[in-house]
Amino acid sequence: MKKRDHPVDDVRRFLEPGPVVLVSSAWKGKTNIMTMGWHMVMSEEPSLVGCFIWDRNHSFEMIRRSRECVINVPSVTLATRVVGIGNTSGANVDKFARFGLTAVPGRKVRAPLIDECHANFECRLVDSSLINRYSLFVFEVVKGHARATPKFPRTLHYRGDGLFMLAGPTVGRYRRLFKREMLRA
Numbered sequence: 001m002k003k004r005d006h007p008v009d010d011v012r013r014f015l016e017p018g019p020v021v022l023v024s025s026a027w028k029g030k031t032n033i034m035t036m037g038w039h040m041v042m043s044e045e046p047s048l049v050g051c052f053i054w055d056r057n058h059s060f061e062m063i064r065r066s067r068e069c070v071i072n073v074p075s076v077t078l079a080t081r082v083v084g085i086g087n088t089s090g091a092n093v094d095k096f097a098r099f100g101l102t103a104v105p106g107r108k109v110r111a112p113l114i115d116e117c118h119a120n121f122e123c124r125l126v127d128s129s130l131i132n133r134y135s136l137f138v139f140e141v142v143k144g145h146a147r148a149t150p151k152f153p154r155t156l157h158y159r160g161d162g163l164f165m166l167a168g169p170t171v172g173r174y175r176r177l178f179k180r181e182m183l184r185a
């Protein structure tokens with residue numbers, strides 16, 4: 001296959017994980033929401049998720065200090081609000097009010113769930129050792145909530161440069177080739 005050089009600072013276009021999520025937090029009586037594309041599953045048991053949270057975001061200190069957040073999974077119906085939340089700092093704005101979202105109390109954490117999102121994962125910070133160096137927060141999901149239908153919601157996936165991919169069909173045609181045991185450490 002013939003290929004061209006590709007800039008190493010643009011691998012996100014190919015490797016960016018999905019879906020774009022909304023991370024909600026609470027600290028000193030205030031709540032906040034940020035949009036996040038850079039996250040990855042690190043373990044199933046315990047359920048660990050690594051998240052890149054830029055230190056210039058208002059959420060950074062709120063989550064570092066409270067040691068909690070909720071990872072909320074929006075579907076395409078919330079796309080405009082997902083971008084708006086990512087364009088706004090929570091330093092002076094109540095994003096729940098500004099974007100007309102409903103805060104629901106968490107069962108295990110003080111950070112609120114976003115009711116309009118398809119799924120909500122309550123998280124506790126379990127490893128802060130990579131925050132100073134990489135802005136990488138390692139969370140354990142301690143409680144999950146998800147709608148039963150649709151099973152695979154139409155999620156948003158960021159491709160950089162203001163472009164989004166919308167989740168397409170889920171197919172079972174490769175399932176017979178799949179060896180589940182090969183995916184476990």
Ligand SMILES: Cc1cc2nc3c(=O)[nH]c(=O)nc-3n(C[C@H](O)[C@H](O)[C@H](O)COP(=O)(O)O)c2cc1C
Nearest residue numbers: 034035036037038053054057058059086088089090
């Ligand atoms: C599609 C999209 C993906 C984003 N991904 C991240 C991310 O992975 N990490 C991050 O720190 N900021 C990310 N941002 C930027 C934050 O959402 C943005 O800075 C936000 O305003 C932070 O809010 P806060 O200052 O109230 O915490 C993303 C924004 C958008 C629109």
